[in-house]
Amino acid sequence: MVTTDEKGPLTAKKKSVIIRSCDGDEFLVSESAAVLSTSLKKILEEKEDRLIHLSDIDNKTLAMVIAYLSTHADDGLSDDLKRSFDQEFVSGKEFDVLKYLVLATDTLQVTCLCYTVAKKMADIMKNKLVEWVRREFDIQNDYTPEAEAEIRRLDAWAWDDRQLEDD
């Protein structure tokens, strides 16, 4: 992940940080990429420790976040390229994967990635049945059957089941 430093003599040799996931794997990340996460930046400011342990982010998710951070820290890439990377980054990912990713961006405070993932999740949810949404978000239906029937009746135009998906 660590790219070579091309900034010349003014910046000293590029610093790196080691980030450890909850399953114990370690990732070497350039400091310029790590500080794009507000929480990592805070940790690095507070202590000299170059090893950061994240107890609630798994390997797979952490690898994705780091790929994102490293791309966005790369000064050689134009904003347009970064934008298309973002699109590519979330495309084709399963809803479940995106859930863990959005949680990680919340923990690590990477706001722009959080927005990108949230938008993609909304895109997937747009035409889903209410039952699908309840399952994915692990929500108990607390409406009585009568109350739910009444809601469906009142806003019937928004509940056109023919166009909605359950998977």
Next chain:
Amino acid sequence: MTEENCHLPPEIVEEILCNLPTKSLIRLRGVSKSWRSLISEHHFVRKHLSHAAQQKILILMPSPYANENMYYSQEIMPIKRGGYFCAPFSGSNYWEVFASCDGLLCVRVDLSIYIWNPYLKTYRKIPTPLGKQNYDDFIPSYLGFGYDSTRNDYKIVKLSRFRLGYMTETQVFSLKCDSWRKLDDFPPQDYRPLTSVFLNGSIHWLLATEIMGQNSFALFSFDLSDDKYREVRLPEYFPISPSNNNYIVNLHLCALKGMLCVLVEWKSCLVLWAMKDYYSDHDKSWTKILDIRLDLVLEKYCIPLGFKPFYFYENGEVMMGVVSDRRTELLICKDNTVLYRDIIFNKPSVMKYVFVHVESLVSPLRSCGKLETRNSTG
């Protein structure tokens, strides 16, 4: 995946939901009681609105073929044709939208005003203004519509009309109070309103008066939070040089990307000015963003009937509606060139009733933004 289910905190759920279209959110109110209350909360409605305004705009255009339908074109680029909004108002075959704000449309149907959110399929009839009403009291340019964020209220302002030597009062309608009240006279007596635009908490009116056979223009802003009005200096579009046969035909007011803009329609060109910094010294903040020859905008032998800039892109391009005696077109212009044009109708339509609209959860039934459970449409 791990065995335990991954639970998303409420602030993330909110972040996801505010990206959804209105129709999906109406349905998702049925997920649970807590989702229902989240989606109905004022701050969520506002957040959803600001997301929608950034991501997706619609252009509403009255169809020249059928009165009841509104053509809408969606997505900023490329211009895509959408569908039709069908008017829910029964008993009339003539209606026109005269203002659009936060997803709410102000519609005039005969002598009545309605506030309508087509995406919520909800509308509300506004009570008759105070005093005796006449048909010409409802000229769209005399009416303004906007949001008072200090009171979280939507307001309609109906300007006074100078008729047979006397003024009828300016009146303000509050959605929250559901009533009209009278104000001290505004605007200055001998001016007549041309267009109004809502921006930054104020309705802005472009006014005209005739002095020695020549049109003279003035710009006033009316603050919805304190009923105060003040004059705003117009861009320095002078001097008019009589020698080159170029004179000002008309002025058009619009709001583009949060900027107050004035389109100066000359005999042979169009010049668009934008007020870059609204809160600074107004004299210096007018910047020219378009200066384009009319023969590039219009095709040969077409007679111009109306122009309306809608949208200002990040890269400086401007989307503009152009109506001539032959057709209705959408143009993308930059600096002094036309980059793209799309014929919408092979007929003229009424450009002053064309609006940029966003999809929102703002309900006309209660201005506090809470969604009503009942639809007023049957």
